[in-house]
Amino acid sequence: MAKLYFYYAAMNAGKSTTLLQAAHNYEERGMNVLLYTPVIDDRDGSGKICSRLGLTRPAIAFDSNFDLFTDVAGRLKESPIGCMFVDEAQFMSSRQVLQVSLVADRLGVPVLCYGLRTDFKGEPFEGSKYLLAWADELGEIKTICHSGKKATMNARLDEEGNRVWEGEQISIGHHYVALSRKEFRLDKVSPVGYHIDEQS
Amino acid sequence: MAKLYFYYAAMNAGKSTTLLQAAHNYEERGMNVLLYTPVIDDRDGSGKICSRLGLTRPAIAFDSNFDLFTDVAGRLKESPIGCMFVDEAQFMSSRQVLQVSLVADRLGVPVLCYGLRTDFKGEPFEGSKYLLAWADELGEIKTICHSGKKATMNARLDEEGNRVWEGEQISIGHHYVALSRKEFRLDKVSPVGYHIDEQS
């Protein structure tokens, strides 16, 4: 039985490094892998997965209309596939998460997705919302906050390094920093709208 | 540093048993615990946590307007609190999940929430959506499908035991059965709307 995995992490935890290492493991055992990355992430050019440790390799770029199930099903007719990998998986649509669920359930190909849980306001990304709901296995790639605590949230910074509290969900131009939820101040930034006195 | 935990499971995995055991552990070491349960879950009467193994104990019932942060902060002035427990946590509002995040971050009280991930159509519950996004630690309480695979989804059944494909998100009167995602047929039931041919 093939499974759908979601490995989540805050910014700069090493998700792409982990993905590239896992893909390498499959290939070393003689199995083919498929690598996908959403076009929205054009930090390093569409169609590449880049690790901050300096590793990079090409990937199939997909936009929001791309049908991941049909694509894998088609390639599977050509040759066996050991594993499907999706980088920046938070940018998948709910339909695309359903499609990769079916890649595991109907095509029998394991799917490993890597991505963030939440945006700079603490809201779940659409892809993450459904991956967290449907994945067979959830795994965390841990990283740390400057406070020494585990970092789980992603804060947006402007060019001077000041915290940005408002704006669009996706903005590739900004800088981001991984923070613990306590440092992130969820009650100050979340659109959910619940605040407590600073004194509390 | 106090943490927010979300222990998720499919129906009938033993969430309430696990909660009652963990509360017992705290009390055995001489620490006070607070137990909460949403009023929506009136299977066993409001304000009780009932395990299918026959264990039961009273809990503070809360509705959707209840402020969990203020309630814990008030009780904390009376006596120290070792841990806060929330059963059926999928029924929390996003605000209430933010409130329990602040119980951990600002009041320093660990919070253990137990609940389902998704409803009978595969949609995340509001409480689960935010607990999966914000919890410091995600843990699974595993159970099995009649197929022998791990059960992660919750199917609704009518009185004759037939699958129900349509209806409201919350319906206490129905029966539910835990299924693996493959048996659940996400593409048949999900409002996300992506279907594949049976032949695939």
Add this chain to the structure above:
Amino acid sequence: MAKLYFYYAAMNAGKSTTLLQAAHNYEERGMNVLLYTPVIDDRDGSGKICSRLGLTRPAIAFDSNFDLFTDVAGRLKESPIGCMFVDEAQFMSSRQVLQVSLVADRLGVPVLCYGLRTDFKGEPFEGSKYLLAWADELGEIKTICHSGKKATMNARLDEEGNRVWEGEQISIGHHYVALSRKEFRLDKVSPVGYHIDEQS
């Protein structure tokens, strides 16, 4: 593919409760289970699994010469078996851990073992040593130290509640308390023999 699981915990974390809940889940789906417990644990009479929450049920008692593989293989000829459970699994011999590995690998029956990792001096039990080495999945059932930290070690106490630093590995008559490794003072009690100054 059937797996071997080892769920480890410190004393009084609720291992037997968790085991009984998991067995109940299998039976609720119409599957047979087999429950085993070593005779060395005569706290509650041989051949019973007792949870501190008050639940109890009979189990097959086995001594150090008992062949768990042959026993399961024999029963499997009578009727299908959904799952094998072993309580107090730290008391298994290395051979018995090999036998339950083969129950998973050759008989295709999943095996869930529950037990302590280490004794009152911090030494691994024989069963735990091999379960930690060979299990497909390791899971922790968490509990807490009186200090509020996670408890992972098991200290022996005499009748007055004083710490016992010397003695045999197995002594059912004593009391035990779960402590964090820091409170346990591994360098004071371990036969490994490495000590640091109290001032450090």
Add this chain to the structure above:
Amino acid sequence: MAKLYFYYAAMNAGKSTTLLQAAHNYEERGMNVLLYTPVIDDRDGSGKICSRLGLTRPAIAFDSNFDLFTDVAGRLKESPIGCMFVDEAQFMSSRQVLQVSLVADRLGVPVLCYGLRTDFKGEPFEGSKYLLAWADELGEIKTICHSGKKATMNARLDEEGNRVWEGEQISIGHHYVALSRKEFRLDKVSPVGYHIDEQS
């Protein structure tokens, strides 16, 4: 509270890559790290940590008499330390595992150890035996067997790629391949000495 982590994996799962990524994360947040590697592992020259993805960096080489606690305590007087890393941690002695436990408990420095669980006969390495027993957190870095199942065991091969069933625990010259426990045939290779008929 600083913790001791043991990330275990079979051969060639990417342990060193994961270690180097985690060290990079600490440094990126401005924290110092200490990297250690046992001299027994001279595949790539003593005092280096080498990832199969091509990354490499220097590390403090230690032999079986090296006191890891005293070394870290001394360096801590010079400058703060964010994290201690140990590669090939299966080769630590029980004393050295006790020493790194004290680095976490007494010096307050988190310790991340990476290593194998078992040797080519399925016996736990000394370092792994104690790390599995004492670590606050156990994590698995997953990899796969040629059979498609998860690989958890390490088989030794000769130059022609044939399985080696006998020999010394440590032999750097041989090749190794990660296998699932079922493919590994624990009952054929383990010195524990329990065998079943091939027909079973």
